[in-house]
Amino acid sequence: MKKSIYIGLISLGLLTGCSDFLEEENKSTATAESFYLTQEGYNALINSCYSTLRDVYAPVPYMFIGGTDLFFGTGQEAPLGLTAYQTLTPGTSQVGNFFQTLYESIQVSNTALHYADLTAQTNDLTTKKGEARFLRVYYYFLLVQHFGGVSIVSDMVRQPITHFDRNSAEEVYNFIIDELLLAEQEVLENQNDFGRVTKRAVRHMLAKVYLTKGYEDFGSSSDFEKAAEYADKAIANESLTVNYEDIFAFQNDVNPEIIFSVQYDQSSLLNGGRHNWDTPFGPLITGTGEGVFKQLRLKVSEYLWKVYGEYDSRFEGTFLNVRTSPYVGHYLDEDGYPIDKYYPRTAEQYADTVTWRAEDLENRADTEIIPFNDSWWHLNNQSDYPSLKKFDRVQLPDVRYTHDLFVARLGETYLIAAEAYFKAGDLGTATERINEVRRRAAMPGHEGEMMIAQSQIDIDFILDERARELAGEGHRWHDLKRTGKLVERNKLYNPQVSQLYDNGQDPFMGANGNLKILRPIPLSVISLDAGDYPQNPAYE
Known part of the structure; x- marks a missing residue:
């Protein structure tokens, strides 16, 4: 050492x-x-x-x-030990x-x-x-x-x-x-400079540390109570106002949702330092001019594909359900590039593909429609499924963009509070905190269908909700280890x-x-x- x-x-x-x-x-x-x-x-x-x-x-x-x-290894480069x-x-x-x-x-x-x-x-x-x-x-x-x-x-x-x-x-x-x-x-x-530590970041982290400590042999119920207290201090009565997809939008790393992040900008990357969080998830994309490089080392599990409900917009906020030519065309100009493939997930989306195509015949006339099906998670499928897009980097001669990594954001603070209140025995408040997250996640007009009752809450539901909200953001191993579910849910x-x-x-x-x-x-x-x-x- x-x-x-x-x-x-x-x-x-x-x-x-x-x-x-x-x-x-x-x-x-x-x-x-x-x-x-x-x-x-x-x-x-x-x-x-x-x-x-x-x-x-x-x-x-x-x-x-x-x-x-949520993710399993594919290819020889993915370390089997991890x-x-x-x-x-x-x-x-x-x-x-x-x-x-x-x-x-x-x-x-x-x-x-x-x-x-x-x-x-x-x-x-x-x-x-x-x-x-x-x-x-x-x-x-x-x-x-x-x-x-x-x-x-x-x-x-x-x-x-x-x-x-x-x-x-x-x-x-x-x-x-x-x-x-x-x-x-x-x-x-x-702080005047976005990215520096604030009291809110400290309170978010105190909530998470107390929550995690509460599960340990030396933890106690007071740890969960402290976790709930500090999570609410970090929330500070603020509702979730940023549209879920906008949290991760291209060149929108500085937004009110973000409490603390690992920041990147081209001027400060002269000596390297770019992250590799966009490369492992696939689908496999290596072509010149695509603007991204994806190796497919971690593949999305069938569980993660299916955990989103019919009216949960977080799927579309997490995964890119269209494939343009080039891949980054969707980021550069959402209506300016031909769409090669469209991956409708819900019954409503699939039933409306004729209307969807007609909205932009110039770019959608020849689009291949690939609805939600078993092939998305089939081991042999390397390229035909929606890509996890949260941390895509755009690397073009005239656009060099590395997406920030979000260490703490308000959506997670609400879920920390929910888990802490649940562990402290206050199911009513736990339900309120989860429903605020689900309210923001609901597709327009379907907020009611997204609300849950406190009888639905257990630790597995909380883990499901964290999967829907936080997939790919670097929390999942800690979540399973903290809650004692690492072996069970991997199995x-x-x-x-x-x-x-x-x-x-x-x-x-x-x-x-x-x-x-x-x-x-x-x-x-x-x-x-x-x-x-x-x-x-x-x-x-």
């Missing part, structure tokens, strides 16, 4: 920003220590804390959504990279908090400390969910350390909560996993009868620690 932490002390001379308020700078004529003592240097250091979000989220999101009920668990070991490279990147990112925030007491004192210094504090414990929240107890390193590390003690998961959760409570006092209610809905069970194999079974719920501590951490750094039981 000493190597993982020490690598975090990289030169921060080149600072790649997360948005237009983070500018790329090269301060090669000044040492880091003297530079960070200035107002300009400390601002650059805080900006580098934000840029570490890109490092964490840059890879294909196997760690976040692989091996779930999509089907059978080959998950301490040597799985994606796990090791994830662990190391999180600690490197934590060390950048530790550096910022260290220099906060030394740098030039300014009116906004307390706010910046709160921002760094939030980012640091956000990474610890990812660590504790995936690995259980880990080492809490809260000081800037100047020299290699040969051994770290492993804190318990309870200690890590308490550290996260204590730091978030401090950050809530330090950051601003609103039911993930064809990779269910096939193993059908063949008499249990891919979740690890060493000494322990299940692979947590990820393994990477082999590099175990081997480099001079002391005894414990492995998680399923991998011993």
